[in-house]
Amino acid sequence: xxxxxxxxxxxxxxxxxxxxxxxxxxxxxxxxxxxxxxxxxxxxxxxxxxxxxxxxxxxxxxxxxxxxxxxxxxxxxxxxxxxxxxxxxxxxxxxxxxxxxxxxxxxxxxx
Amino acid sequence: xxxxxxxxxxxxxxxxxxxxxxxxxxxxxxxxxxxxxxxxxxxxxxxxxxxxxxxxxxxxxxxxxxxxxxxxxxxxxxxxxxxxxxxxxxxxxxxxxxxxxxxxxxxxxxxxxxxxxxxxxxxxxxxxxxxxxxxxxxxxxxxxxxxxxxxxxxxxxxxxxxxxxxxxxxxxxxxxxxxxxxxxxxxxxxxxxxxxxxxxxxxxxxxxxxxxxxxxxxxxxxxxxxxxxxxxxxxxxxxxxxxxxxxxxxxxxxxxxxxxxxxxxxxxxxxxxxxxxxxxxxxxxxxxxxxxxxxxxxxxxxxxxxxxxxxxxxxxxxxxxxxxxxxxxxxxxxxxxxxxxxxxxxxxxxxxxxxxxxxxxxxxxxxxxxxxxxxxxxxxxxxxxxxxxxxxxxxxxxxxxxxxxxxxxxxxxxxxxxxxxxxxxxxxxxxxxxxxxxxxxxxxxxxxxxxxxxxxxxxxxxxxxxxxxxxxxxxxxxxxxxxxxxxxxxxxxxxxxxxxxxxxxxxxxxxxxxxxxxxxxxxxxxxxxxxxxxxxxxxxxxxxxxxxxxxxxxxxxxxxxxxxxxxxxxxxxxxxxxxxxxxxxxxxxxxxx
Numbered sequence: 001x002x003x004x005x006x007x008x009x010x011x012x013x014x015x016x017x018x019x020x021x022x023x024x025x026x027x028x029x030x031x032x033x034x035x036x037x038x039x040x041x042x043x044x045x046x047x048x049x050x051x052x053x054x055x056x057x058x059x060x061x062x063x064x065x066x067x068x069x070x071x072x073x074x075x076x077x078x079x080x081x082x083x084x085x086x087x088x089x090x091x092x093x094x095x096x097x098x099x100x101x102x103x104x105x106x107x108x109x110x111x
Numbered sequence: 112x113x114x115x116x117x118x119x120x121x122x123x124x125x126x127x128x129x130x131x132x133x134x135x136x137x138x139x140x141x142x143x144x145x146x147x148x149x150x151x152x153x154x155x156x157x158x159x160x161x162x163x164x165x166x167x168x169x170x171x172x173x174x175x176x177x178x179x180x181x182x183x184x185x186x187x188x189x190x191x192x193x194x195x196x197x198x199x200x201x202x203x204x205x206x207x208x209x210x211x212x213x214x215x216x217x218x219x220x221x222x223x224x225x226x227x228x229x230x231x232x233x234x235x236x237x238x239x240x241x242x243x244x245x246x247x248x249x250x251x252x253x254x255x256x257x258x259x260x261x262x263x264x265x266x267x268x269x270x271x272x273x274x275x276x277x278x279x280x281x282x283x284x285x286x287x288x289x290x291x292x293x294x295x296x297x298x299x300x301x302x303x304x305x306x307x308x309x310x311x312x313x314x315x316x317x318x319x320x321x322x323x324x325x326x327x328x329x330x331x332x333x334x335x336x337x338x339x340x341x342x343x344x345x346x347x348x349x350x351x352x353x354x355x356x357x358x359x360x361x362x363x364x365x366x367x368x369x370x371x372x373x374x375x376x377x378x379x380x381x382x383x384x385x386x387x388x389x390x391x392x393x394x395x396x397x398x399x400x401x402x403x404x405x406x407x408x409x410x411x412x413x414x415x416x417x418x419x420x421x422x423x424x425x426x427x428x429x430x431x432x433x434x435x436x437x438x439x440x441x442x443x444x445x446x447x448x449x450x451x452x453x454x455x456x457x458x459x460x461x462x463x464x465x466x467x468x469x470x471x472x473x474x475x476x477x478x479x480x481x482x483x484x485x486x487x488x489x490x491x492x493x494x495x496x497x498x499x500x501x502x503x504x505x506x507x508x509x510x511x512x513x514x515x516x517x518x519x520x521x522x523x524x525x526x527x528x529x530x531x532x533x534x535x536x537x538x539x540x541x542x543x544x545x546x547x548x549x550x551x552x553x554x555x556x557x558x559x560x561x562x563x564x565x566x567x568x569x570x571x572x573x574x575x576x577x578x579x580x581x582x583x584x585x586x587x588x589x590x591x592x593x594x595x596x597x598x599x600x601x602x603x604x605x606x607x608x609x610x611x612x613x614x615x616x617x618x619x620x621x622x623x624x625x626x627x628x629x630x631x632x633x634x635x636x637x638x639x640x641x642x643x644x645x646x647x648x649x650x651x652x653x654x655x656x657x658x659x660x661x662x663x664x665x666x667x668x669x670x671x672x673x674x675x676x677x678x679x680x681x682x683x684x685x686x687x688x689x690x691x692x693x694x695x696x697x698x699x700x701x702x703x704x
Contacts, residue, residue, distance in 0.1 A: 050486050053516040055467035079464050082519040083527050084486035085644045089682050094651025102647055
């Protein structure tokens with residue numbers, strides 16, 4: 001029996017299953033840039049971002065997803081970055097954000 | 112007279128290997144030069160530049176004048192070895208002609224002339240002259256030994272850590288001249304003759320050693336001398352001593368206008384192999400002096416690149432402040448070489464990148480003068496508002512290129528090696544500038560300034576740093592400033608000073624509003640703030656460490672306010688000091704009448 005369409009849908013679950021995701025690349029990234037673990041997710045990098053000011057690029061979102069093993073589209077997103085380095089100056093934890101961008105691109109280039 | 116003895120063999124073989132390898136290397140590099148560079152070379156040959164190049168070869172490859180500027184003793188050491196050896200060869204050649212007239216003498220005949228010339232009547236002038244020259248070279252060898260033990264005497268805190276191949280060549284080189292002294296002295300002891308040095312030692316030997324041991328000794332000594340030469344010549348093209356011959360074509364090619372670019376090219380080989388690994392670039396490096404990082408300096412970078420084991424960590428770990436290039440005695444374009452290595456490692460040509468630039472134009476205002484704040488200035492709003500005040504006070508109509516956010520100038524990407532992507536930004540910005548019909552482009556960020564001047568194609572648009580622009584306003588009487596009694600000190604940003612050669616304008620502006628005190632390292636020798644966008648390897652803590660060391664020097668001047676002309680330097684130094692750190696425009700805006 002065909003379901004009656006009431007005009008409502010269920011959103012796709014947004015749960016990230018760490019057990020199911022392949023964390024190998026993520027671990028490699030954290031090993032090379034351990035300071036990324038000190039990120040408090042404040043989003044200052046994203047607020048100040050030159051690229052984020054012009055397009056939907058969101059550095060905080062992308063690197064957070066990458067750390068959780070969600071690599072889909074991360075390389076293409078990171079390629080929007082202009083590497084201007086403002087994020088590095090505003091980061092309250094002093095994370096080498098430009099290094100993070102380059103590292104993620106290097107690790108996920110062929111994903 | 113035959114000019115052959117069995118002991119000549121190592122020398123002949125060594126020289127043959129060396130000349131063949133040199134011919135092969137140079138031939139290959141010249142052949143692989145891009146067509147444009149080959150044309151430059153051909154067109155340059157019959158011009159005055161060739162003569163200028165010859166002059167530079169004499170002053171640099173032989174006399175080493177640039178090293179004398181670093182330290183006189185170090186300069187003397189290099190000169191005595193290079194110029195002394197050259198004179199030994201040249202005068203030796205003349206000596207052969209004087210003895211034998213113009214006739215063909217094989218190479219070993221010239222080099223081992225003392226051995227073959229025992230039957231000829233002596234010419235004491237040449238004996239004395241050649242001994243004097245040998246002493247000259249030996250004094251250099253002695254200094255080189257001394258430098259191993261106490262390099263500070265020659266103004267070097269640290270010297271290069273050499274690889275095995277270099278050590279072999281170095282040992283052979285150091286033995287060549289003492290071996291020559293012993294060999295010639297022994298021959299003099301047996302056959303007489305010789306100048307004050309070889310003759311003197313020879314006389315002493317003749318008095319104390321019997322003839323049979325002397326004959327054995329002679330054979331051993333000449334064999335040893337020839338072997339040292341042979342080993343050195345074989346090692347030369349593969350070790351640091353390749354610089355001896357490579358610097359010469361490098362000087363010529365450079366005079367003909369051939370330069371390294373953002374992509375690797377065949378010309379880079381001449382630059383890379385012209386590095387003598389003298390280690391003069393190590394001391395100026397702040398990564399070394401402040402952070403104790405010992406394996407990334409230009410000397411090691413060039414070495415790794417030459418032997419094809421350059422690692423990402425070495426290529427990326429450099430502030431590109433240019434302090435080393437400023438002191439390099441061979442004048443190698445160190446920053447450009449590092450940049451094109453990064454290009455090889457990082458560049459990803461991607462057509463779709465930065466598609467979002469299309470139709471972005473957030474500029475405002477109208478005017479012949481365009482102001483490009485740059486990303487970093489947008490992070491230092493005091494600079495931005497100071498510039499607003501200055502433009503208003505001067506009554507300038509300004510087109511604000513990026514006050515509401517714009518596209519980066521492209522230099523950070525270029526410095527990171529993504530040169531193709533950087534080109535996209537340059538193209539976008541250049542079109543934006545042209546569209547708005549500005550005739551002057553002012554920027555307060557030296558990073559942007561350098562890329563605008565060097566990589567942008569902006570015909571009809573004059574690019575100015577705000578220090579130059581403000582000075583013009585002052586000189587034209589459009590800005591009336593009050594001269595106060597505040598004591599300022601000025602920090603030269605790398606990209607503005609060494610990068611763009613702007614030293615005097617900011618100082619003139621500061622002197623118009625207050626008193627200027629120079630720090631210990633200033634102008635060409637100025638320190639880097641440590642937060643350079645060129646370095647993606649060092650951590651935040653290390654950046655602060657460098658900033659503190661720079662701030663200490665600036666504070667030592669006793670100035671109340673530290674002034675700089677770069678938003679990034681301002682941010683960086685601000686983290687290392689309690690004093691006020693101000694941009695040039697801020698102190699100007701504050702003293703407008």
